[in-house]
Amino acid sequence: xxxxxxxxxxxxxGWTGLPARLREVVGAxxxxxxxxxxxxxxxxxxxxxxxxxxxxxxxxxADLLAPLDGVRVVxxxxxxxxxxxxxxxxxxxxxxxxxxxEPAISSVTLARARMGWPTERTTTVSLVGxxxxxxxxxxxxxxxxxxxxxxxxTPGLVATLLVEEGYGASVLTVLGDLGTTTETRLAMSAxxxxxxxxxxxxxxxxLAVALAGPRHFGWTTGLPDDxxxxxxxxxxxxxxxxxxxxxxxxPGEHLWDVGAGAGSIGIxxxxxxxxxxxxxxxxxxxxxxxxxxxxxRLGVPGLVVVTGRAPAALAGLPAPDAIFVGGGAREDGLLxxxxxxxxxxxxxxxxxxxxETEQLLFAAFRQHGGELTRLSVEVAAPIGSFxxxxxxxxxxxxxxxxxx
Numbered sequence: 001x002x003x004x005x006x007x008x009x010x011x012x013x014g015w016t017g018l019p020a021r022l023r024e025v026v027g028a029x030x031x032x033x034x035x036x037x038x039x040x041x042x043x044x045x046x047x048x049x050x051x052x053x054x055x056x057x058x059x060x061x062a063d064l065l066a067p068l069d070g071v072r073v074v075x076x077x078x079x080x081x082x083x084x085x086x087x088x089x090x091x092x093x094x095x096x097x098x099x100x101x102e103p104a105i106s107s108v109t110l111a112r113a114r115m116g117w118p119t120e121r122t123t124t125v126s127l128v129g130x131x132x133x134x135x136x137x138x139x140x141x142x143x144x145x146x147x148x149x150x151x152x153x154t155p156g157l158v159a160t161l162l163v164e165e166g167y168g169a170s171v172l173t174v175l176g177d178l179g180t181t182t183e184t185r186l187a188m189s190a191x192x193x194x195x196x197x198x199x200x201x202x203x204x205x206x207l208a209v210a211l212a213g214p215r216h217f218g219w220t221t222g223l224p225d226d227x228x229x230x231x232x233x234x235x236x237x238x239x240x241x242x243x244x245x246x247x248x249x250x251p252g253e254h255l256w257d258v259g260a261g262a263g264s265i266g267i268x269x270x271x272x273x274x275x276x277x278x279x280x281x282x283x284x285x286x287x288x289x290x291x292x293x294x295x296x297r298l299g300v301p302g303l304v305v306v307t308g309r310a311p312a313a314l315a316g317l318p319a320p321d322a323i324f325v326g327g328g329a330r331e332d333g334l335l336x337x338x339x340x341x342x343x344x345x346x347x348x349x350x351x352x353x354x355x356e357t358e359q360l361l362f363a364a365f366r367q368h369g370g371e372l373t374r375l376s377v378e379v380a381a382p383i384g385s386f387x388x389x390x391x392x393x394x395x396x397x398x399x400x401x402x403x404x
Contacts, residue, residue: 004097005033005065005073005090007081009104012179012204014041022102026074033064034076041076053086061093079179080106084126084148108146110178111206114185117144124148130301132157135209137271137299139165139216147207152200155207159193167213176202217298221245221268228294233261233287235326235351238377239395240264243349244272246371246399247322251275256320258310258338259283259327263291263303266324270300277302279317283309283328311337322347329357335364345404352396361398370400 006025011017018026026032031049032039039050054060080103081087087101108124111117123138126148135158138145147158155174162170168191176184184202217223222241228234235243243265247255251273257266260280270276280295280303282288288307295303306313310325311334323338329350338348348370352358365372374396378389 003068003070003073004100005075005094006100006102007075007077007087007090008102009077009079009081009085009087009106010038010041011079011104012107012177013181015043017104017179025102026076028072029074030072031068032074032076038076038078057086058089058093061089065094078107079104080109083108083124084128105179107178107206108148111146111175111208114175114178114183115144115173115208117146117208122146127154127158131296132161133296133299133301135161135299136165136297137274139167139211139213139299141211141213141215143211145209145211147209149205149207152203152205155193155201155205156197158207158209159190162190162209162211162213163194165213165216167211169212171210171212173208173210174198174201174205175208176205178204178206219271221272223264223268223298227298228262228264228267229290229297230262230264230294231287231290233327235261235264236377236392239351239375239397240268242373242375242397243324243351243399244268246349246397246401247324247347249273249276249322253321254278254318256281256314256317256323256338256341258314258323258325258334259329260291260305261287261326263294263305265326266291266303267295267298267300269322270295270303271298277304277318279304279306279320281306281308281310281313281317283307283313310334314338314341319343320346323349325350330360335360339368339400339402342402344402346402347400348402349397349399352398353393358396361396364400365398368400370398373397373399 008022027045033051036052054064077086081101083106090099112122122144124146128148128150155172170190171187172190173187221244222237225237249269249272252275255269255278257278257280260282263280266278266280269278280291282291285307288305292305295301310328352361376394378391380387381390
């Protein structure tokens with residue numbers, strides 16, 4: 001039976017703050033894994049090996065852990081290892097049966113207590129290994145964010161982003177070295193931060209942000225078309241809402257956005273929940289670069305953009321829970337490849353604007369079933385001194401949900 005790794009959370013007060021029981025667990029380990037800062041907190045223990053984490057972490061874990069099977073191993077972490085920590089990574093890699101977690105009070109818990117912010121009215125966002133544009137999805141007047149910072153530069157990056165988005169009045173509170181006798185607290189607006197940045201910011205801190213600024217976008221699907229940079233190759237607002245209603249994103253699912261154009265479907269899919277992911281496939285390099293810019297601008301920088309022509313470009317991609325085909329449906333073998341790639345209960349939505357593609361979708365509808373819909377949208381526009389209806393190009397939509 002494979003051995004269990006014990007993950008011990010250490011507070012900012014270090015070794016002396018650990019309960020006696022956990023000091024015994026660490027002392028009895030043959031190998032202790034951890035970051036350089038954590039390992040330096042331990043007293044010398046004869047015969048015990050201290051091994052720092054590999055970089056990059058996930059890529060190097062398998063080689064690090066393989067020779068340790070059957071060895072008593074302890075991994076050190078900050079606070080609660082399951083709050084964006086090494087505990088979460090080890091459970092992902094090894095499974096919950098091989099990881100025993102002994103948490104300390106997390107920095108998030110301490111930060112909420114210091115700010116007096118209730119859990120149910122506070123959102124936690126990690127910027128460790130993520131760009132600050134991740135925050136853009138969260139912007140709304142009056143919201144409270146706890147930001148897990150990468151280092152001492154994070155508050156300045158966040159302040160810059162907030163000022164650019166009209167949120168300069170937001171108050172940033174840097175809570176440094178939480179849980180120690182040398183805790184610090186520094187509060188100032190984003191605008192003031194940029195005008196007169198503090199001389200020193202503690203490397204270990206949680207950033208509390210009280211948002212103050214204009215209302216940007218709603219959280220339901222159907223962002224305004226002008227929210228996206230595009231060259232005309234864009235699934236328009238009403239059609240986008242219809243497609244996403246049938247793609248039906250739920251937390252943790254992955255989407256293929258094939259023939260992504262401006263990337264609007266994949267971006268709005270990811271905006272529905274922080275754990276939703278997507279891969280946008282676009283043959284045109286200029287449009288692919290535009291998709292990436294839109295993803296950053298709209299708060300989902302984790303959108304993966306693949307430049308290439310489907311179906312060949314789909315090889316090796318993470319398995320999808322849903323697929324949207326907004327362009328290129330007539331590419332030889334594409335629809336068959338998409339259908340074969342979906343697991344049970346998977347969803348496929350395909351749009352057609354030409355008669356040739358419409359005929360293809362009708363044949364697919366006859367063969368596989370699903371829902372075939374013709375969508376026509378008209379908007380009011382001036383006609384001389386009067387107002388009339390201007391029709392947009394009609395779109396045929398085929399939507400299919402596989403049996404579960």
